[in-house]
Amino acid sequence: MTVLHVGPVPETFSAIGSYFDGTRSAPSSVTVTVDEDTKSLVGLAETGAEIHWPLADIREVPDQAGRDQMVLQLSDDPVQRIILTDRGLTPRLPNRTKRPKVTKRGPLIGWAIAAIASVALIIFVLVPTMANQLARFIPPEGERALGEVTLDQIRTALDQTGLNPIPVCDKPDGLAALAKMETRLQNALPEAQTLTVSVLDHEMINAFALPGNYIVFFRGLIEKAQTPEEMAAVFAHEIGHVVSRDPTRHALRSAGSLGVLGLLFGDFAGGAAVLLLAERLIEAQYSQEAEADADVFAHAVLLEAGIAPSALATMFERFRALGGEARPFVAHFLSHPSLGDRIKAAREVTPDGFETVPLLSAQEWRALQNICD
Secondary structure (H helix, E strand, O other), X not given: OOOOOOOOOOOOOEEEEEEEOOOOOOOEEEEEEEEOOOOEEEEEEOOOOEEEEEHHXXXXXXXXXXXXXXXXXXXXXXXXXXXXXXXXXXHHOOOOOOOXXXXXXXHHHHHHHHHHHHHHHHHHHHHHHHHHHHHOOOOHHHHHHHHHHHHHHHHHHXXXXXXOOOOEOOOHHHHHHHHHHHHHHHOOOOOOOOOEEEEEOOOOOOEEEEOOOEEEEEHHHHHHOOOHHHHHHHHHHHHHHHHHOHHHHHHHHHHHHHHHHHHHHOOOOOHHHHHHHXXXXXXXXXXXHHHHHHHHHHHHHHHXXXXXXXXXXXXXXXXXXXXXHHHHHHHHHOOOOXXXXXXXXXXXXXXXXXXXXXXXXXXXXXHHHOOOO
């Protein structure tokens, strides 16, 4: 390629370059000059194509190759290109770096809205529907494997160093007290459940259920509860979610949503997905119907076990009063606007004069609260 002029732009600019007409893959040689009368870049390509580009309409396109050439296009033509090695034309292009006007905004906006609506439809409608259907066909051993893996992920995700999973508390007298509480509730269930109950040594004030009949308490919740009956109320509520298989549906929905987001944004196949899934399961926000059903289930189980359902209302009120300190707990239990109704329902279902049959002795309760020591 021969450059006819180098240096400041004279009265007449002339250079040889390459011209792509947008229809052929191969370029053709072109000699271009500036027509001072029409303020245009004009030239004749070796293919016979005539060029007449107004200087004000010429834009420079970033050179993605050697970045040592000047790539030009017309603002209203995205396919034609002129490539020059001489940048002497730069001062004559007043709108060289100006963004071209966006035409046909309506269709673009329409397509954008349609794309967003499609993603929303997948995440909020199709994924939940498929998750609800799929949950019915997962065998018990599959659910249990999912719960076990998820618990391991949560323990690892909660460790700030990422090296040591959060310990599972196993002080013998504390485990004995927890088993006694479970037995009391199991005897009151319409049908016995094979539960795996764990306490994690973490200050978070929370409890949650996982697929495969896993129920997890955090040390922070046990320490904040003032009576074993309050903890038993949380226990019964979580058993309600287990019986309804809410954790399995929620896990499938979360995993499906993360998969869709991964396809759109990437970086959801590894650690980021694990962390987000763990967070979603820890702070699981079930539907208002699922929460109400778990409450009703807990009321019935607590009454059958000789425990006042009002303990559930007391628990709600106490942890709501903790405010920001109890954020994860609040996100899990107290996220719905009907909280006042749920507290009221737990108190109203407790018969007047109902006396709770003691659940644990004072010594057993202390042992449970110190299960992680």
